[in-house]
Amino acid sequence: MIVKVCGMREPENIRAIEQAGADWMGFIFFPHSARYVTHCPEYLPEQCRRVGVFVNESTENILLKAQEFGLHYIQLHGRETPEQCRKLKTAGLGIVKVFSIARESDLRPVGCYEGICDYFLFDTACSGYGGSGKTFHWDILQAYQAKTPFLLSGGLRPGSLSSLLQFKHEQWAGIDLNSGFETAPGLKDSAAVHTFINQLKQKIQ
Numbered sequence: 001m002i003v004k005v006c007g008m009r010e011p012e013n014i015r016a017i018e019q020a021g022a023d024w025m026g027f028i029f030f031p032h033s034a035r036y037v038t039h040c041p042e043y044l045p046e047q048c049r050r051v052g053v054f055v056n057e058s059t060e061n062i063l064l065k066a067q068e069f070g071l072h073y074i075q076l077h078g079r080e081t082p083e084q085c086r087k088l089k090t091a092g093l094g095i096v097k098v099f100s101i102a103r104e105s106d107l108r109p110v111g112c113y114e115g116i117c118d119y120f121l122f123d124t125a126c127s128g129y130g131g132s133g134k135t136f137h138w139d140i141l142q143a144y145q146a147k148t149p150f151l152l153s154g155g156l157r158p159g160s161l162s163s164l165l166q167f168k169h170e171q172w173a174g175i176d177l178n179s180g181f182e183t184a185p186g187l188k189d190s191a192a193v194h195t196f197i198n199q200l201k202q203k204i205q
């Protein structure tokens with residue numbers, strides 16, 4: 001079970017979340033985000049996979065950030081096409097395409113991305129592009145029949161543990177923690193993250 005912690009920015013907080021056991025760490029390059037990373041932090045994680053989060057960004061700019069931050073994965077929250085995903089994949093990057101979920105019909109577009117993306121990420125549909133702090137009805141995902149593994153995202157917080165332990169899906173590969181574990185935008189509560197990861201991984205490998 002992959003645990004991604006997203007919206008990271010401060011060097012010491014990055015170190016603490018890496019030590020807390022995060023598998024992946026997300027950096028948000030969307031200028032309107034309260035977690036927007038304006039410059040490369042003095043410390044970047046060496047144990048975690050590094051994920052860059054983008055919204056309708058050009059392939060050229062994504063590749064520049066991938067180079068600067070040594071990104072392993074690109075997480076695409078906007079109207080990015082299968083063709084752009086394919087181009088980024090060809091450049092050697094892992095691709096995580098995000099689908100914002102409010103109802104079953106929001107799963108319809110996934111077919112066009114099958115075989116191109118390494119992972120899907122299902123997040124809560126909201127007026128922005130992500131970071132809503134709200135959960136969606138996970139039972140909608142029982143209608144997901146494709147083969148691409150996915151991460152569950154949107155409003156996950158320490159109190160989500162019991163619901164996560166009840167969730168079942170053959171393609172479920174991980175979770176994505178963000179605002180639900182923050183003391184301030186871009187600043188995670190590393191003790192809460194550490195406890196949550198330990199409790200989750202005791203039950204789900």
Ligand SMILES: O=C(O)c1ccccc1N[C@@H]1O[C@H](COP(=O)(O)O)[C@@H](O)[C@H]1O
Binds near residue numbers: 129134177
């Ligand atoms: O967090 C943001 O500010 C953000 C802005 C634009 C695109 C994505 C963003 N974050 C992503 O949204 C998920 C869910 O966040 P939350 O748990 O609901 O706060 C988060 O994991 C990021 O991948």
